Amino acid sequence: MKDDTAQRDDLIVGDGLVVSLAYSLRLDDGEEIDTAAGDDPLVYLHGAQNIIPGLERALAGLKIGDARSVTVSPDDAYGEMDPDAFELVPYDAFPGDLELEEGMGLRMVESGTGRQMEAYISELRDDGALLDLNHPLAGETLHFNVEVVGIRRATSEEVAHGHAHSEGHTH
Ligand code: ZN
Numbered sequence: 001m002k003d004d005t006a007q008r009d010d011l012i013v014g015d016g017l018v019v020s021l022a023y024s025l026r027l028d029d030g031e032e033i034d035t036a037a038g039d040d041p042l043v044y045l046h047g048a049q050n051i052i053p054g055l056e057r058a059l060a061g062l063k064i065g066d067a068r069s070v071t072v073s074p075d076d077a078y079g080e081m082d083p084d085a086f087e088l089v090p091y092d093a094f095p096g097d098l099e100l101e102e103g104m105g106l107r108m109v110e111s112g113t114g115r116q117m118e119a120y121i122s123e124l125r126d127d128g129a130l131l132d133l134n135h136p137l138a139g140e141t142l143h144f145n146v147e148v149v150g151i152r153r154a155t156s157e158e159v160a161h162g163h164a165h166s167e168g169h170t171h
Pocket residue numbers: 158161163164165170171
């Protein structure tokens with residue numbers, strides 16, 4: 001059976017649908033930190049935890065052309081700041097040619113699991129670099145302006161993978 005994945009005006013956002021979103025994202029202080037235009041939208045599979053829970057909930061039931069302002073608390077976004085998610089790493093654990101700076105982002109591979117994680121240098125101390133393993137948006141209340149610009153049914157492959165495939169790209 002061929003999957004019918006044409007954009008459909010009669011669909012409303014719900015589980016198993018691929019949704020295209022134009023949005024802007026601001027923090028409490030008004031700083032815009034992310035944006036997607038209508039002609040280059042964020043495309044995600046609804047109901048598959050592709051996006052933060054607070055935003056996913058707010059989008060359910062909308063149709064193409066609907067726009068909303070959505071405020072999402074940290075609990076429904078990237079969580080509160082975890083004061084235990086800091087780690088002091090001795091300087092000899094870093095490559096010698098790497099110039100460390102406070103605020104710098106690092107991609108690290110967790111020994112044992114091989115899981116990739118992002119960390120930020122919170123402080124350069126005498127005995128090593130203090131890494132902050134929290135998500136950069138932990139503790140932030142997020143203010144979205146969103147507009148639904150597309151809705152279509154997901155392919156069976158997308159449902160199996162748990163994410164949307166962009167046009168002409170599958171894996
Ligand atoms: Zn896939």
